[in-house]
Amino acid sequence: MKKTKIFVTLVTVLLVTFTLFAEEKLLKVSTEQITNLEVPFVVSFSELLDFVGYDFDANWNSIRIKDSKGKNLPYQIVDVDQNGRISSSDFLQFVFKNEANIVVSDDWDLDLLQFEPVFTIEEKDGEYNVINKNFTVKVNNHGLANFTKFGNVQGILYNELGTARIAGWSGSTYYVDGKLGKHVETTSMGLTVKDLKVFDPGPVAVTVQAVLSYEDLPGLTQKLTTHIFKTGDVLVENEFSFSNYVDIMKLQVMATAPLTTVDDSSLHITPIFRRMIWSEQLGITPYEYWKERDAIEIVDENAYVVFPAIDSMKPLWWGATYAFVSMEDWRANFSEKYGLIAAEILPQTSVVYSDLKKFVYNDFWFYESREFRDGIFRWIPGELNNYEATKGTFEGTNEADWMMKFKAGDKVTYTRYFSIYSAKDTAEAIRLLEGRAHEIQNLKLIVQ
Numbered sequence: 001m002k003k004t005k006i007f008v009t010l011v012t013v014l015l016v017t018f019t020l021f022a023e024e025k026l027l028k029v030s031t032e033q034i035t036n037l038e039v040p041f042v043v044s045f046s047e048l049l050d051f052v053g054y055d056f057d058a059n060w061n062s063i064r065i066k067d068s069k070g071k072n073l074p075y076q077i078v079d080v081d082q083n084g085r086i087s088s089s090d091f092l093q094f095v096f097k098n099e100a101n102i103v104v105s106d107d108w109d110l111d112l113l114q115f116e117p118v119f120t121i122e123e124k125d126g127e128y129n130v131i132n133k134n135f136t137v138k139v140n141n142h143g144l145a146n147f148t149k150f151g152n153v154q155g156i157l158y159n160e161l162g163t164a165r166i167a168g169w170s171g172s173t174y175y176v177d178g179k180l181g182k183h184v185e186t187t188s189m190g191l192t193v194k195d196l197k198v199f200d201p202g203p204v205a206v207t208v209q210a211v212l213s214y215e216d217l218p219g220l221t222q223k224l225t226t227h228i229f230k231t232g233d234v235l236v237e238n239e240f241s242f243s244n245y246v247d248i249m250k251l252q253v254m255a256t257a258p259l260t261t262v263d264d265s266s267l268h269i270t271p272i273f274r275r276m277i278w279s280e281q282l283g284i285t286p287y288e289y290w291k292e293r294d295a296i297e298i299v300d301e302n303a304y305v306v307f308p309a310i311d312s313m314k315p316l317w318w319g320a321t322y323a324f325v326s327m328e329d330w331r332a333n334f335s336e337k338y339g340l341i342a343a344e345i346l347p348q349t350s351v352v353y354s355d356l357k358k359f360v361y362n363d364f365w366f367y368e369s370r371e372f373r374d375g376i377f378r379w380i381p382g383e384l385n386n387y388e389a390t391k392g393t394f395e396g397t398n399e400a401d402w403m404m405k406f407k408a409g410d411k412v413t414y415t416r417y418f419s420i421y422s423a424k425d426t427a428e429a430i431r432l433l434e435g436r437a438h439e440i441q442n443l444k445l446i447v448q
Contacts, residue, residue, distance in 0.1 A: 022107040025052045026448040030099040034435030037421070038095035040205070040229040041443065046088035051447055052104055060086040062110035064103045065094045073100060074115040076202030080209065093204045095231055101448070118230050119201035128198050130206045130228055135420065137234070142189055143196050143210025143224050145234055150340060150420050156261040158342040160254065161418040162224055162236030163188040165373065167250035169403070170216045180247055180400055184216040187254075191215075191222060205229045219244025219408065233419040240412045248404040252366070252375035253414045258333040258342035260309050260370045268309040268321070268367065269297075269426060269433075270331035274352045275359065277324035278316040281387035286325075299430045306426055309333045310370065317383040320368035326352045327365050327374055329437040334429045341429050344372045345417040345437050356393045360384075361402075375414060378402040 027048070031039050045060065052058050065073040075094040081087050094100065122129040128139040129148075136149035147157040167185035174180060191212035199207045208226040223239040238253050259266045272286050279289035287303055290296050293314060295307040307313050313321050327350040332343035353359040360380070366373035380402050384390045394402075406412075417440060423429035 022105055023056070024106075025056055025058065025104045027051055027102040027104075028099060028444075028446050028448050029096065029102060030444050030446075031439045032442045033098045034438055035432055037436065037439075038097055038231050039439050039443065040093070040095050040227070040231055040233045040235060041100075042091050042093045042205075042227050042235060043445065044088065045086055045090050045092065047445075048092065048102070048104075049088065051445065056104075057106045058104045059106060059108045059110060060104065061112050062103075062105040062107055063092070064113065065096070066101045066103060067096065068099050068101075072113065074203035075113075076115070076204050077112070078199050078202075078207045080199075080207075082197075091207065091227075093202070093207075093227065093229075095204055095229060115203035117201040118203055119206050119228075121198060121201055121206065123198075128208075130198075130201070132230055134230075135232060137206075137228050139198060139208050139226075140189075141196070142191070142193055142212065143208050143226065144188060145208065145226050145228060145236070145418075147342075147420055150232070151338075151422070153262065153338045153340060156257050157340070158258050158418065158420060159256045160188070161234050162226060162238055162414075162416065163254050163256065164222055164238060164240070165250055165252045165254055165375075166191075166214060166217070166220070166222075167248070168217050168220075169247040169249070172245070172247040174247060174400055174403070174405070175245070178400060180403070183249075185250065186214070186216070188212055188222060188224070194221075203230075217246050217248075220246050220406075231419075232421055233417050236416050236418060238414045238416075242406040242410045243408050245408070246406045248376060248406060249378045249399075249402070250376060251404065251412065252373045252377060253416060254374075255342075255344060255372045255416075255418050257370055258309070258372065259335045259338075259340060260333060263335040263337045264310050265337060266309040266333045266335045267306055267426060268331070268333055269430060270305050271328045272303055272305055273322075273325040273328060273365075275326040276322070277356075277360075277384075277390065278322075280389045281316065283389065297426060297430075299427045304430055317386075318381065320366050323364075323366045323368070323377075324360060325365050326350065327363060329441065330433045331365070331367075331372065332429065332433055334423065334426055336425060339422050339424055341419075341421045341423055341433065343417075343419050343421065343433055343436075344374075345419065345433070345440055347415050347417065348441050356390060360393075374416075376404050376412075378404055 078091040126141040169180035171181035195211040227235040276286040297306040
């Protein structure tokens with residue numbers, strides 16, 4: 001009997017000892033919280049491993065997300081490669097306010113926490129309705145997300161989030177004889193679907209991944225990864241990869257029909273552009289350009305561009321409402337009738353080049369045909385030679401010089417937030433968007 005008691009005591013001591021010596025790694029995720037909305041966060045396990053370190057024997061099933069008071073927050077893991085275990089390509093997702101801690105232990109007795117999903121998915125004819133208590137997003141057969149309901153408002157609210165507009169020259173032999181070949185152009189809906197996955201709904205988000213190829217430009221592949229968060233934020237990562245030589249004239253990501261279909265009185269709102277070619281051609285500032293069109297609104301002593309979203313606003317030339325302008329932190333359409341904002345938010349502030357040719361040859365914003373467009377646009381308009389400020393910059397160049405020339409192994413990635421929020425008026429909408437962009441752009445992940 002005494003020997004049995006000694007053995008039990010010894011085992012207990014050993015278990016306690018092992019528990020005491022279990023180690024944890026703590027990663028802090030933070031932002032500068034301004035709005036009252038939770039901030040979405042997604043990270044791959046490959047990135048997490050870089051932070052945790054390869055010398056730590058991490059049990060990834062032990063992962064916990066805790067708020068600043070130590071309370072467990074709901075999280076989910078997207079099994080991207082569908083191998084039934086946590087792999088480097090998988091995603092960790094959660095939402096938080098102010099700060100959260102990712103805790104990983106080397107205690108192999110711990111297992112994943114389970115949380116109830118806040119989405120349901122209904123599939124019909126190869127398309128999927130992703131349904132939350134606050135909104136519905138329809139994912140079409142090419143993996144593009146479309147808001148069809150938000151609150152009590154139903155209809156075409158915000159469509160084809162992250163769709164691509166691609167144009168180039170099929171069969172280009174530029175490096176052989178300087179010839180470009182046949183000009184072709186399409187959007188993501190014109191590409192061939194190679195793979196489409198809608199992953200299981202969870203307590204935080206639903207993730208969709210589509211792989212598309214452009215048969216007229218062999219070697220060009222679009223990989224579209226979309227995270228639909230319960231906050232109303234849709235994070236879209238577009239990766240364009242090349243396995244062949246391809247000449248590109250347009251490579252733009254877009255969102256279409258932002259609220260204008262349900263409310264043609266919607267307004268377009270954006271910070272004043274840091275650079276605008278049309279105003280430079282007129283020898284005035286972007287502020288003066290929009291002031292002349294009665295499209296300036298002052299909110300908290302700052303000026304913003306505000307105009308009817310379906311009005312072309314007397315562009316200097318071409319049919320676009322604006323083109324060849326800097327990409328700012330956000331832009332949106334706002335319906336006062338429904339109290340809704342359809343926004344595009346950049347994950348970081350973009351660079352503005354002082355050199356005109358470099359500015360035009362890099363990414364910039366368009367607003368045309370009720371579409372948010374941004375990315376590469378290498379069609380150099382003749383109007384650039386009609387004004388002294390821009391005359392001669394592209395003198396002696398031709399289409400073959402303008403093209404973006406991609407080779408095998410090249411990749412281009414665009415990451416955008418396409419989100420719907422609520423606001424009662426333009427001032428409230430602007431304040432919310434300024435705060436939201438600040439929260440998103442100030443996301444940080446550090447090792448404690």
